[in-house]
Amino acid sequence: MFASHTPSRRLILALIALSLPAAWTPVSAATPPATRPAGEKLMAEDAAPEPLTVRALLVDQPDERVVLLSNGMRVILKQYKVAPIVAVRMYVRTGSIYENPYLGTGLSHLFEHLLHGGTTSTRTEAESRELLLKIGGDSNAYTTYDHTCYYINTAGKRLGTAVDLLSDWITRATFPDSEFNREMGVVQRELERSVDEPNRQLHYLMMKMVFADHPAQFPVIGYKQNIQTLTKQDVVNYWRNRYIPDNVVVSICGDIDLDSAQQVILDAFADFTRRPLDMKPLPEAQTIVSQRSAVKRMNVSAAMLNMGWPSIRLTHPDLYALDVASYILTSGPSSRLTQELVYRQRLAAGVSGASWTPEWGRGVFYVQVRCPPENLVDVRKAILDEVRRLADEPVSEEELAKAKRQKAADYVQSLQTVDSMASMLAMDLISTGDPHFSADYVERIQQVTPEQIQRVARQYLKPASLASALIAPHDADLGAWQEATEAKKIGQPGEIRMVRLDNGLRVLLQNNPATPTVSIQLFTLGGLLAESEANNGISNLMAEASLRGTEGRTGEEIAAFFDSLGATINASAGSNTFFWQAEVLAEDLDKALPVLADVALHPAFKPESLEQVREPILDAIRAREENWRAELFDYVRSKYFGDYPYGLDPMGQVESVASLTPQDLRAFHDRYLVGGSSVLAIFGDIDEAKVEQQVRDLFGDMPDGQTPPLAPPAPGIANPGEVFVKAKGPDRQVGGVAIAWPSVAFTQVEDRMALTVLDTIISGYGLPSGWLHEALRGGTNKYVYEVHAINWNGLTGGFFPAYAGTQPEQVSKVISIVLEKAQKAVQGEFTDEELDRAKGVILTSQLLDRQTNAQRAMQASLDELYGLGYGFSDNLPELMEAIGMDDVKGVAKRYLGRQPVIVAITPDPDAVEVPGFEKVVEAAQTQPVQPEAGR
Numbered sequence: 001m002f003a004s005h006t007p008s009r010r011l012i013l014a015l016i017a018l019s020l021p022a023a024w025t026p027v028s029a030a031t032p033p034a035t036r037p038a039g040e041k042l043m044a045e046d047a048a049p050e051p052l053t054v055r056a057l058l059v060d061q062p063d064e065r066v067v068l069l070s071n072g073m074r075v076i077l078k079q080y081k082v083a084p085i086v087a088v089r090m091y092v093r094t095g096s097i098y099e100n101p102y103l104g105t106g107l108s109h110l111f112e113h114l115l116h117g118g119t120t121s122t123r124t125e126a127e128s129r130e131l132l133l134k135i136g137g138d139s140n141a142y143t144t145y146d147h148t149c150y151y152i153n154t155a156g157k158r159l160g161t162a163v164d165l166l167s168d169w170i171t172r173a174t175f176p177d178s179e180f181n182r183e184m185g186v187v188q189r190e191l192e193r194s195v196d197e198p199n200r201q202l203h204y205l206m207m208k209m210v211f212a213d214h215p216a217q218f219p220v221i222g223y224k225q226n227i228q229t230l231t232k233q234d235v236v237n238y239w240r241n242r243y244i245p246d247n248v249v250v251s252i253c254g255d256i257d258l259d260s261a262q263q264v265i266l267d268a269f270a271d272f273t274r275r276p277l278d279m280k281p282l283p284e285a286q287t288i289v290s291q292r293s294a295v296k297r298m299n300v301s302a303a304m305l306n307m308g309w310p311s312i313r314l315t316h317p318d319l320y321a322l323d324v325a326s327y328i329l330t331s332g333p334s335s336r337l338t339q340e341l342v343y344r345q346r347l348a349a350g351v352s353g354a355s356w357t358p359e360w361g362r363g364v365f366y367v368q369v370r371c372p373p374e375n376l377v378d379v380r381k382a383i384l385d386e387v388r389r390l391a392d393e394p395v396s397e398e399e400l401a402k403a404k405r406q407k408a409a410d411y412v413q414s415l416q417t418v419d420s421m422a423s424m425l426a427m428d429l430i431s432t433g434d435p436h437f438s439a440d441y442v443e444r445i446q447q448v449t450p451e452q453i454q455r456v457a458r459q460y461l462k463p464a465s466l467a468s469a470l471i472a473p474h475d476a477d478l479g480a481w482q483e484a485t486e487a488k489k490i491g492q493p494g495e496i497r498m499v500r501l502d503n504g505l506r507v508l509l510q511n512n513p514a515t516p517t518v519s520i521q522l523f524t525l526g527g528l529l530a531e532s533e534a535n536n537g538i539s540n541l542m543a544e545a546s547l548r549g550t551e552g553r554t555g556e557e558i559a560a561f562f563d564s565l566g567a568t569i570n571a572s573a574g575s576n577t578f579f580w581q582a583e584v585l586a587e588d589l590d591k592a593l594p595v596l597a598d599v600a601l602h603p604a605f606k607p608e609s610l611e612q613v614r615e616p617i618l619d620a621i622r623a624r625e626e627n628w629r630a631e632l633f634d635y636v637r638s639k640y641f642g643d644y645p646y647g648l649d650p651m652g653q654v655e656s657v658a659s660l661t662p663q664d665l666r667a668f669h670d671r672y673l674v675g676g677s678s679v680l681a682i683f684g685d686i687d688e689a690k691v692e693q694q695v696r697d698l699f700g701d702m703p704d705g706q707t708p709p710l711a712p713p714a715p716g717i718a719n720p721g722e723v724f725v726k727a728k729g730p731d732r733q734v735g736g737v738a739i740a741w742p743s744v745a746f747t748q749v750e751d752r753m754a755l756t757v758l759d760t761i762i763s764g765y766g767l768p769s770g771w772l773h774e775a776l777r778g779g780t781n782k783y784v785y786e787v788h789a790i791n792w793n794g795l796t797g798g799f800f801p802a803y804a805g806t807q808p809e810q811v812s813k814v815i816s817i818v819l820e821k822a823q824k825a826v827q828g829e830f831t832d833e834e835l836d837r838a839k840g841v842i843l844t845s846q847l848l849d850r851q852t853n854a855q856r857a858m859q860a861s862l863d864e865l866y867g868l869g870y871g872f873s874d875n876l877p878e879l880m881e882a883i884g885m886d887d888v889k890g891v892a893k894r895y896l897g898r899q900p901v902i903v904a905i906t907p908d909p910d911a912v913e914v915p916g917f918e919k920v921v922e923a924a925q926t927q928p929v930q931p932e933a934g935r
Contacts, residue, residue: 033762052272054070064079071512073245076249076422077262078251079254087250087421088156089419090150090166090170090250090431094217095108102105102230105223106220106221107188109220112150114175118179119179125179135162151419156255164268166268175235184227191892196298201471202470206467212287214361246274251429287310288465288467291465292462293467297476300471303372303376304369305470306469308467308469309460311363320441323355325456325457335351341382347382352368353366365461369383380481380484387461390457392405394453411438458561485666498511504674504704505702506680509682514685518589519682520582520593525865529575529645529795530672530710536649539672540652543572547599550603565591567584568581568582581854583854589686593698594698595898600793603669603698614658617651621657628736631905632736637819639740640718641718649719675702679861679864681857681858682857716797717742721918723912723919725905725912726909735804735807736904742898743895747867757838757888759790761835762825765845768788776818788803816902828892835884839880
């Protein structure tokens with residue numbers, strides 16, 4: 001478990017905090033806080049900071065207080081009088097996984113060395129060292145994947161000095177060249193030592209396999225050649241971008257008075273003013289779907305094996321059952337694997353393990369063993385046997401009770417010191433938002449049942465997702481090990497084959513033996529094109545309600561079935577279709593396909609099941625106005641398309657969704673779900689002949705025929721030459737701007753592709769870049785928080801909106817710049833370099849977007865359903881290469897040369913003026929509409 005500081009968690013932290021704590025360099029401060037000079041501030045120097053105050057009380061108890069300060073920093077104060085001492089810990093929510101664009105450099109770790117005890121504008125390094133020695137010298141720091149910690153433990157009466165030191169480091173660091181050069185050498189020596197540490201190298205191997213496509217693949221300490229590229233300016237930039245109040249938690253525990261301690265914080269951090277947070281969202285690590293194995297030979301006397309399975313993040317409800325399962329397998333001399341491997345079969349010298357669950361993404365459930373190399377195959381088999389037994393047989397009540405007692409005892413024992421209490425409260429708050437997560441965690445552990453342990457073992461500890469990391473002696477014979485762990489030879493995806501059933505259903509099959517997974521996708525024409533304002537949202541509600549029960553299965557049974565397989569199923573609707581999708585392991589396809597067919601073809605639409613999905617959808621509809629970006633897209637889409645169905649929200653409107661009945665859903669389902677207007681794709685590791693027969697058996701009774709007529713072609717822009725301004729309240733801090741020009745239907749291939757190239761030149765493809773980004777956000781231009789354009793294409797039409805988020809007073813300026821760049825495009829002011837670069841970016845992105853079975857199955861299904869043919873996307877590289885300068889200039893003139901519609905959402909509508917456009921000011925709506933991908 002990651003959030004509570006139990007001994008097991010400390011063991012895990014020792015493994016994942018891959019930079020050893022910085023050798024402390026005590027610091028001093030002879031000048032008290034009230035009289036010291038201001039020095040260099042982390043935040044804006046051109047204005048005096050406002051007084052630091054308490055904005056909100058998050059916890060207010062006689063012996064504990066958690067406050068949010070006006071600068072965004074959070075503070076935990078805990079009175080814990082076990083001794084007249086105090087622990088002061090400062091956590092910064094940044095670590096190696098947040099180092100983009102410096103991933104792999106170990107910048108967070110280097111920075112920790114420089115900041116802890118380093119020179120500031122008020123103290124020299126020697127003065128700080130002297131002061132730290134005077135208050136006890138118990139100070140250090142460490143860096144992990146997701147946070148960095150600086151701490152001082154001292155006598156209670158020295159609290160002010162300890163806090164002052166920490167605040168001085170974070171707000172007034174100066175990073176002298178001499179210290180930068182010295183610590184650059186220190187961290188490189190640490191890295192060199194780590195090369196000879198087998199435990200650390202074993203961990204690196206495992207993380208590289210489990211997080212191959214994620215920043216966690218890189219060691220916290222970095223790579224030597226990457227470290228050497230860092231400059232002092234990189235350090236300063238990192239300090240300003242990451243070490244900001246919103247990223248900081250200070251935790252103080254011990255012999256303190258809460259009011260006095262709070263005032264100490266307010267005084268010491270008065271200069272720590274707010275600054276924008278510039279952290280890119282982390283990607284999701286891809287699922288492991290076939291066994292992986294890595295071996296490194298080192299100077300060791302025994303083999304060291306780590307067997308791990310990707311699992312869950314900290315806040316997942318399966319946390320508790322997985323933690324108990326780990327204790328049953330590896331915790332203590334009486335644990336299953338210790339008994340089996342160490343005592344009964346005498347195969348190993350020791351066993352350990354844990355369920356590591358970070359808050360930023362999925363974790364790893366692992367078992368680690370040290371054994372003679374010749375025992376590796378038997379050890380591996382024994383571990384897999386015990387894991388399988390955990391899934392197949394309920395654990396005994398005695399064994400379960402023992403594991404629960406162990407977890408409770410760990411928790412109690414972890415609270416014996418002020419340092420551990422301060423640490424636990426802070427890590428809980430950072431990781432979950434709840435400083436008492438660990439206390440609740442122990443209670444939840446006591447509720448774990450044998451059935452839950454069986455379920456999580458089946459769901460997560462699958463042979464197909466196993467990753468094995470091995471450190472072996474140089475002279476070890478690993479032939480048997482390599483044979484046991486060698487992955488089967490894999491081939492390339494075969495040709496897509498289409499089968500048409502008698503009812504008109506087109507079935508696309510593709511065998512892909514590369515990974516033992518299968519994607520099942522059923523798409524049907526419908527969505528917004530089959531809706532009106534009166535029944536808006538019926539496609540989506542019908543699809544989601546189908547998951548809540550069929551004529552023979554309850555919603556709970558359907559969910560439990562897919563969870564037990566480690567599979568997923570979902571249903572939804574877009575602008576042009578409604579659909580069902582499932583992802584399963586190949587070995588489970590025979591069982592999963594009948595359930596998906598039942599869900600899609602035979603939903604029950606019971607009143608009670610309908611209500612289970614209706615309320616979350618209504619809440620999601622209402623919530624869209626809470627997000628400026630979502631509200632802006634809804635607004636511009638409605639004003640561009642007007643009364644045409646694309647101007648509606650695929651989720652629906654509150655009034656229409658609230659009024660839909662089970663009978664409405666049944667009638668819609670039976671009318672539109674017909675074979676002639678549907679495509680079923682099954683891509684993955686399949687036996688095509690066997691799957692074809694199964695599909696004929698399951699989908700043969702699907703009604704035949706064609707979908708009733710959908711909406712006619714979109715008429716084009718509904719409100720050209722107008723500026724619609726939605727007035728928001730003064731609490732809205734962002735001014736949203738969108739300018740929309742015409743685009744084309746998905747099937748108008750030549751113009752669609754040329755417009756995509758135009759879009760890429762103007763605003764990038766996927767990631768913002770191009771003309772708009774440079775003019776509004778690049779370099780010294782800071783007019784917007786974000787800006788982008790989108791070539792949106794539906795089945796019957798499309799539109800080309802450019803949008804931006806800015807300060808309300810900048811709305812008119814942003815509109816004028818966007819219009820200026822559009823005119824530049826109309827004039828054809830493109831370069832050959834821009835054209836070639838855009839085409840290269842698009843081609844690469846499109847290839848990357850067709851890697852998985854699900855991506856290929858969806859693309860082939862939509863291409864076939866829209867009349868382009870299931871193999872259309874295979875020709876995209878050639879079609880894109882054929883786009884020339886004249887094509888791009890032509891679409892720019894034809895589409896961006898027309899009068900757009902402009903919308904703005906701002907608290908200051910009077911400030912919006914666009915020459916040549918008629919302004920219409922509207923009150924804030926309570927019913928938004930939603931832009932969706934053109935499915």
